[in-house]
Amino acid sequence: MKINQFATVKNEFKTELRELINSHFVANESVLEKSPMVVLKSLLQRCYPEMPSVNGADFKIDQLMATENLTATQLLKNEHALTVTQFYNLALQLLQFEVGVDFNLSDPISALNEINLPHLTVADFTTQDLLHAWYLLLTTHTKNGQSFLDHLATKGYFAKLLQTTQLPKPFLFNGKAQAVFDTNNLIREVVYVESDQDTDHDGQLDLLKVEILRPEETETGLKVPTLYTASPYNQGTNDEAGEKLTHNVDVPLTEKPVISPTLTDLQASEAKPATLPAKRDVKGNASHAEQSFSRESSYTLNDYFLARGFAVVYAAGIGTMESDGFRTTGDPEETTSTVAVIEWLAGNRQAFTNKKDHIGIEAWWSSHHVAITGRSYLGTLAIAAATSGVEGLDTIISEAAISSWYDYYRENGLVIAPGGFQGEDADVLAEETFSREKQAADYLPIKPAWQAALSQMGQEQDRSTGNYNSFWDDRNYRKQLASIKADILMVHGLNDWNVKPKNVWKMWQGLKDLPVTQKIILHQGQHIYINNFQSLDYTDMVNLWLCNKLLGVQNNADEILPDVLVQDNTKVETWNAYQDWGGSAAPIELNLSADKLTSDAAPSAISTFTDQLSEPNFTHYKSHYANWRHDLVSTDSTPMAANRLIFKTDPLTKEVVLGGGATVSLRVASSQSVGMLSFRLIDYGVAKRLSVSPQLLSRNALDEGYHWREDDLKEFQLASATPYKLISIGHLNLQNQKNSYQTEKLVPNQFVDVSIDLQPTVFRVQPGHQIGLVVYATDMEMTVRGNQDIQYQLDLSGCHLTLPLQEK
């Protein structure tokens, strides 16, 4: 087992001692005059706040061993020196590691090194050593994914202390906010923010429902920062209606007209109507809401911060249940609605207590410092809001976020489904999230207008060409990167084929020269949250980051947190820090030759494959993607053998660490006037690899506070050995030889040169493995599937592959 902590602040002893005193582990500085053993006893007795009596704590202490022959109780009775072995034997047990399973009493230091836990190396402890070691211990993670101090808090450490003592709120320890707020007494309110838009064209500015949870302490004057999650899903989804609208993908690829617009042509986006409805008159003001809710659709990371003195607000935006407006899937109107909530939280926008009485309500409890959190569409709206440069938005944490919707639903002139959602498109998602539909009295009057809007979106998204057009240009947040003022923490899965890694790669590249701090964490998962892993202190990292950005705590978050943190794909529980993603100067250049990837000169040879599949294979693959995926890349004889070309390197003699996106350049001909190519970069080699999804280690093991909401502890584990692993993918319409918005005529059997950047990654290919490139046409999971009779030829003299490397 290995635990990786990146959010620990290194302090001087003076600071450590002050924090130990403030958190009541020791009474005052006179503790330094006591013997280590006396101090240790009093520290250990504080480790069982769940016990109503000192007797109870002593019973727990009595279960601990200090050495192979000495119990903790026996140790504490004598006045001998405290050795490093004795202390760390006890410390490991406190951290929930087991004797004989996780470590041996004869040598706790080896275990600390192996698990990667910080520790002192002195032989005998002075009292100051002990206090320093105790401070480190409080910031060290237990076996169950929490810092030891968080673990104590979930057992009631602060709750018990607060029965007799005042603590400053928020309460900081090691630069991070601690769980001192009582989540039983949270205040839950609903307000309606008035936005400068009328997306349902009803002649009234859209009102947007906002659900607020804030600490009770705000009622007595505490101003708190806010974590805002903008989730179009959180008022419910129209799954059946969405499914009905899902597009048929069993259609042929069709020839596109030749067009050559410029990017400027596409930017002639529909402006907002010049005259908006007037703002509502304010007919009175209320200090408290008249509406509330019982259970919000929550994010456990937000729950964690509710116990630590942050307010949390959820808003679903235009077109969702109990808000006004229509869903627009990523356009500027949606951004406007997302930003309106921040403006209210920053004191710059009007909100009302309900939708009809015009009674105003302010976020008087807000410190005007806001962060956005969330994954997928939620993280996407974080990016959207950031590109507005709105005042009050100090940081965003965007996880698995879309940075341009073209990169979500399209690629190089092809309609490309997000992994797992074949046939979905912008209109489907709009319908899915249009939760006003769930309330009949609200929906029925606007149904015709909504259906018309939906139909228009269906046309503008233009599935017939798959080209980048003004609809998609409107939904490209990266055009406004220069407006961003918020610092950004990005998280993305290197195996996320839903929101593909290109979305975050282009953010990373685009932000480099801007005056904001950016950090990125790349994990080996798919489209997941990572705040419940055993091996990484992600939650602590976010805590450090938010205390710095929202509370102004001088904790050096920018310096302490690594710029680029990447989960290793070859080893469990391993996270590597880098200064940049990719960034190595000399890529590997390879040519395609027969079935090889080689540095030899490109041969004059033609390789061919056909796209069409016979039955029952075609029909079978349509509903058995795993079989299709296997048969596509397996070098065994499969029904797909004639339907793709596979090129492989020789077995590698040393490890290669890919970093960034591979580029494939091809000279290719299609037998028809249409054509598409798909690519898979594969790591061939039998190996045990990380499980596809993190595995459940312990249900409900993570209490986000004290008797508060819980999360499961998870971790990627090694799965059974597999013969290969997907590294990256890419897709291209052969009519889009220059870019995604201009098209060319494709002459049957005439060669054209194309080039495509595959999805970026960081990937270690082990010695003995082979890197493979699979070239094919129809992607059962992502492209249209007309099963057309098309033959493709590659002129290998014009084919090569560039593999960029990750800097050390």
Add this chain to the structure above:
Amino acid sequence: MKINQFATVKNEFKTELRELINSHFVANESVLEKSPMVVLKSLLQRCYPEMPSVNGADFKIDQLMATENLTATQLLKNEHALTVTQFYNLALQLLQFEVGVDFNLSDPISALNEINLPHLTVADFTTQDLLHAWYLLLTTHTKNGQSFLDHLATKGYFAKLLQTTQLPKPFLFNGKAQAVFDTNNLIREVVYVESDQDTDHDGQLDLLKVEILRPEETETGLKVPTLYTASPYNQGTNDEAGEKLTHNVDVPLTEKPVISPTLTDLQASEAKPATLPAKRDVKGNASHAEQSFSRESSYTLNDYFLARGFAVVYAAGIGTMESDGFRTTGDPEETTSTVAVIEWLAGNRQAFTNKKDHIGIEAWWSSHHVAITGRSYLGTLAIAAATSGVEGLDTIISEAAISSWYDYYRENGLVIAPGGFQGEDADVLAEETFSREKQAADYLPIKPAWQAALSQMGQEQDRSTGNYNSFWDDRNYRKQLASIKADILMVHGLNDWNVKPKNVWKMWQGLKDLPVTQKIILHQGQHIYINNFQSLDYTDMVNLWLCNKLLGVQNNADEILPDVLVQDNTKVETWNAYQDWGGSAAPIELNLSADKLTSDAAPSAISTFTDQLSEPNFTHYKSHYANWRHDLVSTDSTPMAANRLIFKTDPLTKEVVLGGGATVSLRVASSQSVGMLSFRLIDYGVAKRLSVSPQLLSRNALDEGYHWREDDLKEFQLASATPYKLISIGHLNLQNQKNSYQTEKLVPNQFVDVSIDLQPTVFRVQPGHQIGLVVYATDMEMTVRGNQDIQYQLDLSGCHLTLPLQEK
């Protein structure tokens, strides 16, 4: 969608009105003098307790439609008649069903019928009709798996009421306890019960740790009943040590000596030592515990009852962390330790506040009425405790429980692994659950004695013969069925190949003539809990049952709850009630003929198969059970084709409903002096069948109280079509021709007659399908796997299959 409710009490209107008054939906009987519309408005306003204002409730009401053209707000404004359509349109929306998705405003009654929700049929409502309908509505399930009243409670209905009003506690509605207890203020205590046993032979009676959660109201005099879960897992498990001890199953089946003991011979079980250590002197008494805990390992069903005025206790028993003793896996010592906790709860046994000071503590808050709950080993200990006849144990709810450990780890003279746990045995489970190992100071002194006890268990369980012996006889609870005084609710999965259905079938049969009430629920799952299904009001059923058994509420639970409730295997969301399991007089008798199951006369013919598999198939199957299972029963050509015989009926002309256990009689010869047979009864026929596991419908949708712990809503759904489905299994050692404890010599190639009962079931085989019997030897998942070179011959003239049917 279909919702099945079995726990609704039918009351007279007088009772309904009284309960509506008691629960403050109406003020008093004068409500009958008001118009339906006035009453309806006031009822609707009570449906949004989460709203801090009437305005807020009115806003919610304003989202509802009463008819296609009339909103609820408009309806309430007029003084016209209230129609059945108007009422049920509103009711369905209150129950979270969606207009246009789940029902149409033009015809709510069709939807009510389809979803199977109770309703009135009058045209216009009188006020009395309305109140009756409202009462029904409160007991009706929402779309999200809770009664409407429970749904209101999770939104704060009772919490809000209690701010201004006293309610009787416990509070009953429709014969069931309601969520009126504040779970934020639960009292958590630990006590140590002194048991009459010394299983670790340390010269002291074993002390057993008990974790208690009880309502704060007990502090002011309320006596409460207790739900007790005895879970050997809940103090942690030794997974690595258990894995190390797991037995190698890649060993040959070996010849057993011929023995003929009688059952009486086997019952010479080791008696307890005549002289036990003395009871501890009581040196004082405490009213409150000195130890507590922060988070117990809980069962959500228990959490639900904590909000309803029941205490919950968890105890892990002998040999678990912070208790004394050794684990014994199912023997009478374990039963004694399980029962000791009940004796303390019933006021008949001593407990202490800690393990050393001899300070006594009573369960003074206990009403002396106890039920046991839990699944698997937990449910097993419920059966164990019930067979003691202990005073105070009024009922057990045993889910997926073992009734004889021989039926868990052995079958007909073979070592048979529980599904999913190849190589596990009684000793492995003892080691897994011996959580004293987790605390070094407790474990190290007793380690040698424990290892010796474990080694002895390893011998006594006797993997070499697989015979029923005194070790297993000690672990057969069914010998003591006559002692049972508790009423029993049993739950079991018909696809549970871990704890196989024979365990519950034999309980059901064995209890029939005893003076206790028994009920059984058979679901289509594997080894799962069923208290979070959308389609079944299981939690309500348990509520009705426990109020009757523990609180003495006269709610007719025995009459209302069906005796036998079976989930249909052919349709989603369908539960069928019967009076008995099996029970039909005339079974189907079939002979085996070539590859057929037929009612024709048995032919004189020999069919043969071999057990040995070639490589790489054998090795592959050992780690790919799904492939093995498929190749075994598929009638396509597979690598298993020569390794089994398949006999099939002609396609059925009408549905057959199997009920109970099929019997296979065979005349068989082995080519060696050892032999085993395995059987699978298969439903052949392409069909969409229920998913193997229930699917997640909505995360955290079930709040067990008000801002309390949550559970996910789940349901079995139809999966992709499959060509067959396993109905039942069975295994037999050919040396055990009479029974599981006597053995015969097996002469190579000499035919013997054997008979075996397969696992019992209730299974609908659809018209057009074929019933198949697969006969083979090695079961990769359950038997030893020596891959021996053995040929088997069946003399079909002596082979037949009896299929018992389920009564209508």
